[in-house]
Amino acid sequence: LAKTTQPISMDSYEGQEVNITCSHNNIATNDYITWYQQFPSQGPRFIIQGYKTKVTNEVASLFIPADRKSSTLSLPRVSLSDTAVYYCLVGDEGTGRRALTFGSGTRLQVQP
Amino acid sequence: NAGVTQTPKFQVLKTGQSMTLQCAQDMNHEYMSWYRQDPGMGLRLIHYSVGAGITDQGEVPNGYNVSRSTTEDFPLRLLSAAPSQTSVYFCASSQGTPGGRSPLHFGNGTRLTVT
Numbered sequence: 001l002a003k004t005t006q007p008i009s010m011d012s013y014e015g016q017e018v019n020i021t022c023s024h025n026n027i028a029t030n031d032y033i034t035w036y037q038q039f040p041s042q043g044p045r046f047i048i049q050g051y052k053t054k055v056t057n058e059v060a061s062l063f064i065p066a067d068r069k070s071s072t073l074s075l076p077r078v079s080l081s082d083t084a085v086y087y088c089l090v091g092d093e094g095t096g097r098r099a100l101t102f103g104s105g106t107r108l109q110v111q112p
Numbered sequence: 113n114a115g116v117t118q119t120p121k122f123q124v125l126k127t128g129q130s131m132t133l134q135c136a137q138d139m140n141h142e143y144m145s146w147y148r149q150d151p152g153m154g155l156r157l158i159h160y161s162v163g164a165g166i167t168d169q170g171e172v173p174n175g176y177n178v179s180r181s182t183t184e185d186f187p188l189r190l191l192s193a194a195p196s197q198t199s200v201y202f203c204a205s206s207q208g209t210p211g212g213r214s215p216l217h218f219g220n221g222t223r224l225t226v227t
Binding site for chain 2: 034043102104
């Protein structure tokens, strides 16, 4: 599984756009990039996934440059309820990659 | 759909006791896994299963056993509880092997305290 590096923590204010960047320099050709969100006392939940370029859903956008060595999760106009830990994972469906490991994630604190 | 259901939500054990954490999913997912999360830390993989009858070890398997007799259930057994096993335990499942196009679905966790 490709190793990922993301900031330990970030602070923002309500209404701002937040961008969290994840580095994954040794990403493989078949790897997908997936982001999860975890609120206190809850299990992580899937936010968004992409392979290349840009993906957008009702929650966030994911920007992936052409070399795919990094990705940026963009949360538009955050609110207090977006305070959570965000995890970036990289992996594929290959038979050798069944043990999905999480790093420490990025702790986002949104203030009023 | 209930998704991934974990029971109990909270448990207190004495050192040396054994217990089973239950996990059930109703999405017909082939892949299931157990993670533990210590305060302020990320998730660490304990055991996982790619289908009924097949299990394998993750990063931190010592002190835990699993079995997968049905697609729906994936119980985690603590053989002899130790204070170092105080943690929050999450069960997760996915349609295919995770990391690719099959995102993990997590339960809400079991908070275990070993005294």
